[in-house]
Each structure stands twice: as C-alpha cells, then as structure tokens.
Amino acid sequence: MKNDSNIGEGEGGASVPSVILCVCRSMAQPQVHDTPSKSQLEQVAQAVRDLLHQPEYDDGSAGPVLVRLAWHSAGTYCSATNTGGSNGAGMRYEKEGGDEANAGLQHARAFLEPIKKRFPFITYADLWTLAAVVAVKEMGGPSIKWRGGRTDFTDDNKVPPRGRLPDGSKGADHLRHIFYRMGFNDQEIVALSGAHNLGRCHSDRSGFEGKWVNNPTRFSNTYYKMLLVNDWKKKKLDNGKEQFVYVDEDLAEENEDGEASEEPEELMMLPTDIALIQDLSFRPWVELYAEHKDIFFDHFSKVFAKLLELGIRRDKNGNIVNEENQHDGYKSAPKKSDAATAAEKDQNKGQVGHEAKPLKDDNEKMRRRRQGAKL
Numbered sequence: 001m002k003n004d005s006n007i008g009e010g011e012g013g014a015s016v017p018s019v020i021l022c023v024c025r026s027m028a029q030p031q032v033h034d035t036p037s038k039s040q041l042e043q044v045a046q047a048v049r050d051l052l053h054q055p056e057y058d059d060g061s062a063g064p065v066l067v068r069l070a071w072h073s074a075g076t077y078c079s080a081t082n083t084g085g086s087n088g089a090g091m092r093y094e095k096e097g098g099d100e101a102n103a104g105l106q107h108a109r110a111f112l113e114p115i116k117k118r119f120p121f122i123t124y125a126d127l128w129t130l131a132a133v134v135a136v137k138e139m140g141g142p143s144i145k146w147r148g149g150r151t152d153f154t155d156d157n158k159v160p161p162r163g164r165l166p167d168g169s170k171g172a173d174h175l176r177h178i179f180y181r182m183g184f185n186d187q188e189i190v191a192l193s194g195a196h197n198l199g200r201c202h203s204d205r206s207g208f209e210g211k212w213v214n215n216p217t218r219f220s221n222t223y224y225k226m227l228l229v230n231d232w233k234k235k236k237l238d239n240g241k242e243q244f245v246y247v248d249e250d251l252a253e254e255n256e257d258g259e260a261s262e263e264p265e266e267l268m269m270l271p272t273d274i275a276l277i278q279d280l281s282f283r284p285w286v287e288l289y290a291e292h293k294d295i296f297f298d299h300f301s302k303v304f305a306k307l308l309e310l311g312i313r314r315d316k317n318g319n320i321v322n323e324e325n326q327h328d329g330y331k332s333a334p335k336k337s338d339a340a341t342a343a344e345k346d347q348n349k350g351q352v353g354h355e356a357k358p359l360k361d362d363n364e365k366m367r368r369r370r371q372g373a374k375l
C-alpha cells in the first residue's frame, strides 16, 4: 500500500500496535485506545479521500476547509507558555470553537463526523490533522509527514484563550507577532501562507469575500504568482472590511457573438497577504516560491508538518509525552450527535454540539438556491 503521507512513520519509528483496547465506561465517556495501527490509519485516510468531493459545497471540495481546520487547531500554540497546539482538539469546546477566528470551521468538523462514527478509535485531534495532510496531497500538493498519537481533551481546562490566531486585516508586524509566538520565522510565515492557494473567504464567516486564485481546489504556487503580477486595488466591502481585489478580464467566457457571457469573478487578497510583498524580508520568499514550485512544495511540506506538531512533545520512540497523554493515554472522544436536539448526549458541558445536521441542511439550501429555487 502506498503511504504518501508517511502515516504512522514517525522519525523515531513510533510503534503502532494494532490491537484496540476499548475500556469505554459509557457512550458519553471518552474511550481509551491504543494508537491506531498503520492499516487503520490508511482506512481513515481513504475515507477522507472519499469525502473530499462535495459538489454541493463551495467550489466542490471539502479539502480547503479541512486544511484550515487543522491549521487553526494547531495555530493556537504559544512557545513561551507551552500552551495551545494540535493536541486535545479543543475546538470541540465553545471556549475555542466560539473564537470568531474559527467561524465556519464547523463545516469542516461536520464533514468529518461520519468518519469519526465509522472509525471511533481515532481521536478528533488526530483525525483533524490527518485529514488536512490527506487533503493537501489529494488536491495536488506535496506529501507531508504526519505523526499520530494526539489525545482528546475531556474538558476545556487546557483549551487556550481566544485571540491567538491571525487577523487578516492587519500587517507584517502582526504576522510576526502571531507566528513568532508559535516559533516560526519569516520564511516559514511566507511558506505557510501559500495555503491560500486553496479555498476562499466567506462574508458570513470572516467577513472577507472571494478566492485568491482561479482554481481554489488545486494546490499550487499560483497564489505567489498572483501576488506579484496582478495590480491589487484596495476595496471596502459593505460590511466595512478592506481587502484587495483584481478582476481577470481574460477569464470572461466569450459566447458565440464574441461577447463576454459571464462576469469574471474578482480575485482577492487579504491585507496580511499583501504584507508579504510589501515587507522587505518576506518578499524574496514570495519571489522564490512564485518561480520555483518544487521549492515551495518542499518548504510547505516541512513547515506544515512542523505546524501540526506544535504543542506535542514526543519521546525518542515518537510517543507523545504531554501530561494529558501520559496521564490518560490515547483518549478518543465519542462522536458527537448528528441530531439537532440531544443536548444530554453531548460529550461534555460547554462543548460545541449538533453541527452536522443543520449544516447539511444549509448546504442543501445553498445548492437549491444556486439552481434557481427561491428559498
């Protein structure tokens, strides 16, 4: 079996026993398992591949929002206090999930719920990070080393405070403040930002609107090229947010009379994206990645793997030795309810619940509206 994402192949060669020891006390209690075996992880990875195609959602793929979920789950890390990071899947709790920076990520979590149901042995924290690695690869991006073993928090005590994720309306100083806190340097900030090749901004989530590149479900270095070649103009949206836009007139499809038949969609950049070409230390990296896709892929692969390991401490065998892992083992939180009403079945008080069903209805409505239905 091809194992492009190096699933289960930790640098230290972590052993991944195949036996699952389920000592669940009740359905509402987290279950303690051994970490999943390589073949179990491959089954999960395949299930992620199978769900990426989502014709009723956004640009037809769940991939971009899954990548964002993993990034936001890890990007809360603070190296000074050694808090936050990808262990625990804290976004299941309102304390973290309700951070306005995480608006919209309930779609990603809801996409993954059927997988959690099928494979209850994997923790949310491992599932969210693994799904991103699989999605990047499937969308044409590089293989990224992924190592498992993350546990799920059982309450929100260790959930990091809100406000640790970047704000797109700011500039280079803010980017450094946020990413240096996580332990990244300027080159890594630029490489990570290349994920904006994927997906789009939504006015009902971040308040920004539009996609960065014309094909937002294909991982490439187009984002950097767009940054450099286009003439980006500042635009104030109705909600007061300022972003940068560019209309690619060549994209307008011509009809038989040679006239443009469709309005070309505006491309966009956040102020933080534009900061990458305005800042003298960031810009050379943008130029390098625009010219050399292979170097970008290599750097992105390394820096995304580093991102997913933030907040995780491992022993020489690759086993996670964070306090909660040592104390509780590999604790997989139970799947959340799909029903819109079933509060008593939530895993824990304060947890973000009932995401799947309402969002499925939302997506279905959006699809019907696109097809002309007045809803």
Ligand code: HEM
Pocket: 064, 065, 067, 068, 071, 103, 104, 166, 167, 168, 169, 175, 192, 193, 195, 196, 198, 199, 200, 201, 202, 203, 205, 206, 207, 208, 270, 272, 304
């Ligand atoms: C550099 C600072 C960053 C800022 C300020 C930022 C901000 C944003 C904003 C405002 C959105 C739109 C959210 C929405 O309305 O749905 C977005 C989307 C996205 N971001 Fe970032 N981001 C940053 C870095 C990153 C990084 C490091 C990654 C991953 C490595 C990433 C991956 C994504 C993806 C894939 C999307 C598209 C999500 C979708 O289509 O639903 N971003 N980002």
